[in-house]
Amino acid sequence: MAMLPLENVRILEIAEGVAGPWACSLLGDLGAQVIKIEAIQRMDQTRGQKKPKAGTHFYPNGEPGDQPWNINLTFIRTNRNKMSLTLDLSREKGLNLFKELVRVSDALLTNMVTGVPEKLGIDYTSLKKIRPDIIMLTSCGYGHSGPYARNVAMAGSMDPISGHTWLRGYEGEDPLSTSYSSHTDSVNAATNAFALVTALHHRRATGQGQHIDVSGIEALMPHLGESILDYTMNGRARNSIGNRHPQLAPHNVYRAAGDDQWVAIAVRNDHEWQAFCSAIDEPEWTRGSSFQTALGRWHNREELDRLIEGWTSTLPSRNIMSRLQHIGVPASLILDNKAVWSDPHVRASGFFELVRHQGLGEMEMSGLPWKMPATQGAIRLPAPLLGEHNDLIYTGLLGLPDSDYRSLIKEGFAGTEPLDRAV
Amino acid sequence: MCVTNQHRALQGINILDLTQAVAGPYCTRLLAGYGASVLKIERPGRGDITRHAGPFLKDIPNPEAAGLFLHLNGGKRSITLNLKSQTGRAIFLRLLESADVVVESYRPGAMTGFGLDYTTLAGCKPHIILVSISNFGQTGPYRDYEAVDLISQAFGGPLMYAQGYPNKSPLKYAGNTGQYYAGLAAALAAVAAAGVSKWQGVGQHVDISIIRALMSSPEHKPIISQYTGEPSRRVSNDDRSAYLMGAYPCKDGFIGVQGSGRGETWWPRVYRMMGMPELIEDPRFSTPADREANRDEFDALWYSWLAEHTRQEIFAAANEARYPLAPVYTPADLLTDPHFKARGFFERVRQPAVGELVRPGAPFKMSATPWLPSLPAPSLGEHNEQVYVEQLGYSKRQLVQMRMSGVI
Numbered sequence: 001m002a003m004l005p006l007e008n009v010r011i012l013e014i015a016e017g018v019a020g021p022w023a024c025s026l027l028g029d030l031g032a033q034v035i036k037i038e039a040i041q042r043m044d045q046t047r048g049q050k051k052p053k054a055g056t057h058f059y060p061n062g063e064p065g066d067q068p069w070n071i072n073l074t075f076i077r078t079n080r081n082k083m084s085l086t087l088d089l090s091r092e093k094g095l096n097l098f099k100e101l102v103r104v105s106d107a108l109l110t111n112m113v114t115g116v117p118e119k120l121g122i123d124y125t126s127l128k129k130i131r132p133d134i135i136m137l138t139s140c141g142y143g144h145s146g147p148y149a150r151n152v153a154m155a156g157s158m159d160p161i162s163g164h165t166w167l168r169g170y171e172g173e174d175p176l177s178t179s180y181s182s183h184t185d186s187v188n189a190a191t192n193a194f195a196l197v198t199a200l201h202h203r204r205a206t207g208q209g210q211h212i213d214v215s216g217i218e219a220l221m222p223h224l225g226e227s228i229l230d231y232t233m234n235g236r237a238r239n240s241i242g243n244r245h246p247q248l249a250p251h252n253v254y255r256a257a258g259d260d261q262w263v264a265i266a267v268r269n270d271h272e273w274q275a276f277c278s279a280i281d282e283p284e285w286t287r288g289s290s291f292q293t294a295l296g297r298w299h300n301r302e303e304l305d306r307l308i309e310g311w312t313s314t315l316p317s318r319n320i321m322s323r324l325q326h327i328g329v330p331a332s333l334i335l336d337n338k339a340v341w342s343d344p345h346v347r348a349s350g351f352f353e354l355v356r357h358q359g360l361g362e363m364e365m366s367g368l369p370w371k372m373p374a375t376q377g378a379i380r381l382p383a384p385l386l387g388e389h390n391d392l393i394y395t396g397l398l399g400l401p402d403s404d405y406r407s408l409i410k411e412g413f414a415g416t417e418p419l420d421r422a423v
Numbered sequence: 424m425c426v427t428n429q430h431r432a433l434q435g436i437n438i439l440d441l442t443q444a445v446a447g448p449y450c451t452r453l454l455a456g457y458g459a460s461v462l463k464i465e466r467p468g469r470g471d472i473t474r475h476a477g478p479f480l481k482d483i484p485n486p487e488a489a490g491l492f493l494h495l496n497g498g499k500r501s502i503t504l505n506l507k508s509q510t511g512r513a514i515f516l517r518l519l520e521s522a523d524v525v526v527e528s529y530r531p532g533a534m535t536g537f538g539l540d541y542t543t544l545a546g547c548k549p550h551i552i553l554v555s556i557s558n559f560g561q562t563g564p565y566r567d568y569e570a571v572d573l574i575s576q577a578f579g580g581p582l583m584y585a586q587g588y589p590n591k592s593p594l595k596y597a598g599n600t601g602q603y604y605a606g607l608a609a610a611l612a613a614v615a616a617a618g619v620s621k622w623q624g625v626g627q628h629v630d631i632s633i634i635r636a637l638m639s640s641p642e643h644k645p646i647i648s649q650y651t652g653e654p655s656r657r658v659s660n661d662d663r664s665a666y667l668m669g670a671y672p673c674k675d676g677f678i679g680v681q682g683s684g685r686g687e688t689w690w691p692r693v694y695r696m697m698g699m700p701e702l703i704e705d706p707r708f709s710t711p712a713d714r715e716a717n718r719d720e721f722d723a724l725w726y727s728w729l730a731e732h733t734r735q736e737i738f739a740a741a742n743e744a745r746y747p748l749a750p751v752y753t754p755a756d757l758l759t760d761p762h763f764k765a766r767g768f769f770e771r772v773r774q775p776a777v778g779e780l781v782r783p784g785a786p787f788k789m790s791a792t793p794w795l796p797s798l799p800a801p802s803l804g805e806h807n808e809q810v811y812v813e814q815l816g817y818s819k820r821q822l823v824q825m826r827m828s829g830v831i
Contacts, residue, residue, distance in 0.1 A: 002619055002623050002625040003619075003623060005615035005616065005618050005619050006615070018641060018642065022640075022641055025641075026611070030615050057647055057650075057651050060650040061650055073646050073647060073650070076646065077641040077644065077646045078641040124790075141747075142762060143766060143788070144788075145765070145766055146762045146763075146765040146766040147761055147762050147765055148742070148762040151742045151745075152742075152745050152746070152747045153747050153749070154681045154747040155681060156668060156669075156679060156680055156681015156747065157679060157680065157681055157747040157748055157749040158749070159679060160670065160677070160678070160679025160749050160750060160751040160752065161679070161749035161750060161751075161752050161760075162752070162757075163752050163753070163754055163756075163757050164596065164597060164600075165670055165677075165679050165751045166677075166751050166752060166753050166754075167597035167598065167754075168586075168594065168595075168596050168597045169594070170587070170588075170591060170594065174670065174672065174677065175669075175670035175677050175679070175751050176586075176587070176588070176594070176669055176670060177660045177669040177670055177671065178587075178588065178657070178658050178659065178660055178668065178669045179668070179669040179670055179679065181679075181681065182581065182582070182642035183580075183581035183596060183600065183604075183640075183642065185642060186581060186604065186640035186641075186642050187604060187607070189640075190604065190607045190608055190611060191607065191786055191787060192787075193611055194453065194607060194610055194611040194614070195786075195787045195789070197611055197614045197615055197618075198432045198433060198457050198614055198789070199432060199789060199792075200618075201432060201433065201614055201617070201618050202430070202431075202432040202433070202791070202792050204618065204622065205435065206430060208430075208791055208792075209791075210789055210790045210791035210792065211789075211790040212787055212788070212789050212790070213787065213788040213789075213790070214786075214787040214788075215766070215768075215787075217763075218763070218766070218768050218783075218784075218785070218786060218787070219786045219787060221757065221768070221783045222449075222494075222603070222783040222786055223598070223599075223600055223603035223604070224597060224598055224600075224754070224783075225490075225491060225494035225495065225598075225603075225782070225783060226477075226478060226490055226491040226494065226598055226599070227597070227598055227754050228494075228754050228757065228758075228782070228783055229478060229490030229491070229493065229494050229780075229782060230477070230478035230490055230754070231754040231755055231757075231758065232758065232769075232780070232781035232782065233478060233479075233480045233481075233488075233490055233777065233780070234478060234480065234481065234482065236478070237753045237754045237755040238753075238754060240597065242594060242595075243573060243592065243594060243595050245571075245573070246477065247476075247477065248571075251571070251573060252573075252592075253573075253577070253592040253593055253594075253595075254592075255592070260589075260656070262577075262584075262592055262593055263577075264573050264574055264576075264577035264595075266571045266573050266574060268571065325565070325568045325569060328569055329569065330568075330569040330570050330571050330573075330574045331574065332568075332570070332574045332577040332578040333577065333578070334577045334583055334584045334593045335577065335578050335579075335584070336582075336584035336585075336648075336654035336655070337582060337584070337585075337643055337644050337645045337647065337648050337654050337655050338645070338648035338652070338653065338654035339654065340638060340643070340645050341645060341648070341649070344564050345559060345563045345564050345565040346638070348562070348563040348564055349560055349562065349563045349632070349635065351635060351638070351639075352645075363646070363649065364649065365646060366638065366639050366640075366641070366643060366645055366646070367639065368639060369608045369612075369631075369635060369636045369639040369640075370608060370609075370612040370629060370630065370631055370635075370636070371560070371561075371629065371630035371631075371632075371635075372612060372615070372616060372627060372629050372630075373627055373628065374619065374625050374626070374627035375615075375616070375619050375625070375627070
């Protein structure tokens, strides 16, 4: 069996939320040893509050338990395959311990706002003096330079300024007032992970480290390439078209039978249109002259969509999917995150992995994004408890004597419970 | 195609690119941008399907001036080759000798049909990495199902079921968002696997399923329903937990917001941004319960403040107050914003059929091994002579024969 791609690589994470932490989980999936650095004075915000109210969906069955920061589901789902260390970077001693960690690490990923690493003296130039081949990745909304570099950003502000909010919306309507922009975090996390793997590849070949400057907004913009090039080539600033397509019809989401059930259908050419018509038993309207050509279908798409929904709304979405796919027409139910558990294809692909978590017991979790048979890896570690690996890292990795480690506990560096004032 | 002597991060990785459309070409675009050598192998005659999809320059269909193709294929070389012909297959196997990674996006089974399945490739080149990108993966009951990005998003995400208004249909992300994401995941896996091949001498067949890549994101949140038994649903604007989230109209467009809801951290910043710090102490608005009880009053203040200010005024006030809010940009706005200009994000490239082409640039900046900014996309078969004559040693006469017999 081959070693995992990043086995023997150690990565430090000073990040919270999703874009940074999930990037490090992906690197952990690839075999890296990831050390997530938090503080009992300030945990990753997705661990939630120290004493939250019961009844929210952040906790299993709404029960926060006596250590809610260890079982918050937002944290759990975003932090697999890493260890947790507590370390207070606001004190000199903490910074020195951090620098000791840098000395024995290969990379640091942080989403501290631009200017903060510089203030703490842990920017790339400073860290390079400690570890010449260190790779440092800074993941910020606006990046490391430029007039907005120091602005705060979150997914909900990166999505609008990257162009995604404008282009995602129901056709002819204002941008969504309830925009749900978490894909922003997914893109940023995968971008961060790709950037680090690329830099590690280069380092292994040449011994050279470097600074990687990720602007979450810039990472998102290439995903709108065709809309941006329509503007730069033709001066056309596109508007949102919902689930429709600029050239194809039918291409939309239709109501299916049942409570809030929907099906997506796309027809790409005349051949698929004929197959579609036969699949729905060729009602009279499919023979109308306005739908015989691709151009006609597109121009009459409002009416076409209404007629198609007349058919879909009588049938379960899974039946429609299967009936259309079996004759080669692209169709899918809108799979929600409950139905995904029982979907036969997802099940057959072995997507979910069984994980044992100290606070939650056995649970199934979404697996890795890829299948890489020679080096597949697995969810080796569930999301870590706060400070779970303090002892291992302080006395094991850094080799501190027990007495020093006990002082770190006493002085509030090493700990497993957040302070009351911690957010 | 090394344009400078500077070392590139992925220099030395040779890629044969058998992909078309969006996910595959975006994967190899990323690899080329950071220094891999990518040889794009296109079907003789038509080439990549995005050569035939809009937007076209001046709306005139032209395979060399197709915007999506130009965006996805900068920095690659292009040859034409018919893999269905015996000669084409033999030529491909010769090219394989100097390759490290093959990326393909044919429907599952097609490579076997060409006689180019992983086992065959590994027999010729033991440490080869084959990356296969497909809609539903190489195995499983839906393996042969058809998809466009609407279908990928419907099945895989990003959690389309929860996007949109509760009284309307679920809503997909714009354009080809799902395909781009899968391309990014494929690039990540490809570099990781290329390293295993290079340093451990172990090849493998990497299976990238677009829907799996999408649903693997923690933002898909199946774990929530594991405990609640309920799927994540679309929320209405009246849902208090979604309060101050999404797009709001202002004087000259829209602004987008995240961060408030019931969380207390952001509200003082909202009030300061509005130039109304007194609201922090105002009994109507100081606690979540107060705000909920007096929501109409807050809305009146909020909407009228927005209506009196432009996007840029509101953005400036938000940054002053350190509140994560930003203008809703149209594609036109992206090109004029001073920040992205100062960072040189958009790049200008001489693209023969277009003239000067402006396109999105590096998704991240590497200090020692920067992205290659100025490489145009290739015309169909632009590098046939370079590859077939100079590299493989065919004569120009043979090139003509191969063209006439439909091999290239």
